[in-house]
Amino acid sequence: MKIGILTSGGDCPGLNAVIRGAVLKGIKVHNQEFVGFLDGWRGVVDGDIIDLPRTSVRGISKQGGTILGTSRTNPFEGPNGGPEKIKATMDRLGVDAIIAIGGEGTLAAAQRLTDAGLNIVGVPKTVDNDLDATDYTFGFDTAVQIATEAIDRLRTTGESHHRCMVAEVMGRHVGWIALHSGMAAGAHAILIPENPQSLDQIAEWVTQARDRGRAPLVVVAEGFVTTDMESPHSERGLDAFGRPRLGGIGELLAPEIEARTGIETRATVLGHIQRGGVPTAYDRVLATRLGMAAIDSVIDGLWGTMVALHGTDIVHVGFEKALDNLKTVPRHRYDEASILFG
Ligand code: F6P
Numbered sequence: 001m002k003i004g005i006l007t008s009g010g011d012c013p014g015l016n017a018v019i020r021g022a023v024l025k026g027i028k029v030h031n032q033e034f035v036g037f038l039d040g041w042r043g044v045v046d047g048d049i050i051d052l053p054r055t056s057v058r059g060i061s062k063q064g065g066t067i068l069g070t071s072r073t074n075p076f077e078g079p080n081g082g083p084e085k086i087k088a089t090m091d092r093l094g095v096d097a098i099i100a101i102g103g104e105g106t107l108a109a110a111q112r113l114t115d116a117g118l119n120i121v122g123v124p125k126t127v128d129n130d131l132d133a134t135d136y137t138f139g140f141d142t143a144v145q146i147a148t149e150a151i152d153r154l155r156t157t158g159e160s161h162h163r164c165m166v167a168e169v170m171g172r173h174v175g176w177i178a179l180h181s182g183m184a185a186g187a188h189a190i191l192i193p194e195n196p197q198s199l200d201q202i203a204e205w206v207t208q209a210r211d212r213g214r215a216p217l218v219v220v221a222e223g224f225v226t227t228d229m230e231s232p233h234s235e236r237g238l239d240a241f242g243r244p245r246l247g248g249i250g251e252l253l254a255p256e257i258e259a260r261t262g263i264e265t266r267a268t269v270l271g272h273i274q275r276g277g278v279p280t281a282y283d284r285v286l287a288t289r290l291g292m293a294a295i296d297s298v299i300d301g302l303w304g305t306m307v308a309l310h311g312t313d314i315v316h317v318g319f320e321k322a323l324d325n326l327k328t329v330p331r332h333r334y335d336e337a338s339i340l341f342g
Pocket of ligand 1: 103127171
């Protein structure tokens with residue numbers, strides 16, 4: 001078989017380790033041939049591929065980003081999009097099956113294409129850790145590590161100036177990065193989309209910390225809403241899948257906190273720093289294992305499934321299980337963390 005690999009959607013540390021795991025096991029154990037589609041679904045739609053021999057994946061598991069490039073291209077759009085055209089392109093290239101490495105948008109597209117008869121298996125990827133049916137996604141651990149280091153730095157400058165520091169982290173509509181980095185850094189308030197808070201409550205936590213002589217530290221997820229907001233702050237339009245591009249809530253909160261508490265407040269958006277650079281050892285191992293399991297899915301013809309982490313085991317689950325619901329932060333995890341707020 002000739003197997004095409006693609007990485008699609010927002011990049012994250014660990015993508016190259018998946019590619020390496022799939023290619024090495026595919027060649028060594030199953031004697032398969034690999035190509036890479038360039039820039040996610042764009043490469044599938046345009047038939048833009050490179051060969052992926054064993055030498056092409058040498059030493060790449062520690063590299064951030066993706067050697068294949070990525071994009072948020074929707075494979076159902078454009079003159080060459082849609083299942084029939086893509087099938088014809090795959091036939092022309094001699095590609096028998098696709099391993100799609102991506103998040104919710106990528107896997108939803110993969111599910112539709114599989115339903116239309118294409119041979120696709122998935123590998124879940126997102127720094128947001130918001131995909132159901134897998135306990136963790138690779139990239140999340142690295143994002144939390146990077147965010148924690150950055151927040152630790154904000155704390156020392158905040159302490160020097162006796163300021164309140166607000167750190168905005170990614171996560172789209174879930175608060176996993178905020179919860180984990182906020183707990184790790186000892187934040188005085190962690191604000192996540194799953195648990196709207198009033199400005200008065202946030203100000204109270206900030207004031208309590210200041211009254212104990214601390215420089216208050218607030219970690220806010222980009223998708224957080226106050227009890228007065230109807231939807232997350234978004235002023236950057238929609239992405240290719242029609243989802244609002246989030247960001248900027250930290251800058252909105254900072255003046256409100258300052259006005260209510262009298263404490264000089266600064267906001268920092270960590271942004272794409274959370275997605276760049278080398279993956280942690282945990283993410284490299286998880287990504288490698290998922291890549292190796294994905295090639296087994298192809299050999300077994302498990303089209304329409306993705307590999308997933310259950311506890312410490314890698315399992316195969318249907319796309320629909322991952323896509324039915326967002327994996328949000330459960331209430332008990334937030335309540336546990338909030339004991340330490342203020
Ligand atoms: O889904 C991953 C993610 O990093 C989100 O946390 C964030 O909202 C979004 O992607 C940013 O997308 P882009 O890289 O297209 O700006």
